[in-house]
Amino acid sequence: MRDIVLYFYQNLYKIIKLTLNTMNFSSEQPKIIVVGSSSIDLVLETEKVPCGNETVIARNSESYFGGKGANQAVAAARLGASVYFVGCVGMDPLGQQIMRNMVGENVNVGFVFETDRESTGTAYVTTSEGNAAIVVVPAANNYLSVEHVEAADKYFHTADLILIQLEVSMKVIEYTAKKAKRFGKKVGLYASPAQRLSNELLDNVDFIIAKSSELHIIFGEDQREVILKKYFNKVFVRDDVNSTVYFDGTEMKYCRNDEDRTVHKMGMGDAFTAGFAIALCHKNSIEECVKFGNEVSARVSAKKGSQTGLPRISDFIS
């Protein structure tokens, strides 16, 4: 018995690889454009997340690279895609750090603009028992404009897929989705932080990732089943325990990783979105895309910060 247990643990890595084996990686390198936010996250670890007028003491404070757009760009690049990030930072040391980090992660920063009107975006995160409460200060991210996205025009022709989230202006988001559709490109949206989506935006995106607790804000409807049936194979709802549910046209599909590796619940939705997008670019089935997204998300949650634990393509193929 002891030998069997030992064998299991020694080969855990291979077993995980085998379970993911149905995921296909084609020889084509996916080309992805991420339009969105970048920030520096200040993470405070506390006994409990403060509420009301409460004061709590943090065990420590650490800073990490973050911002939903930047997280998705780094995730996609680590998974082997050629990635352009279109974003805006302040003319300050934090902006420079973000640029250097992206360059180090092989993300093309040719369309990262600088503004002198605001400082680089930041996020203040209180984490307790794995949960994370996040307050975002968009700052320079609010200065990302339609003209900035227009500047990346010629790359929209060559891209396979465009990723957007909701941390830059809705005008930019809607413009990006419309433009991508015009070029016949696939568009993925991580609908966070939750906002009501217009019908036009809903029509222009191919897949939407949403948190279970925010459906009523995003769709103006809180019956999960109604939303999933209306947007089958298009809306993917995630809950707190890294499980994903969607309707495939015939039945509800639930996907959950058995093993809970969560240390911090930061950047899980971004990681899922990027993983899903990569799997889609490699022409996998929706079910495989969801499984792969869940795995990428589980891995990021195993380390502190929104980017630290993001896996690399070499973790999946030798």
Ligand SMILES: OC[C@H]1O[C@H](O)[C@H](O)[C@@H]1O
């Ligand atoms: O999705 C996680 C991200 O949300 C906030 O934007 C933080 O920057 C963090 O990195």
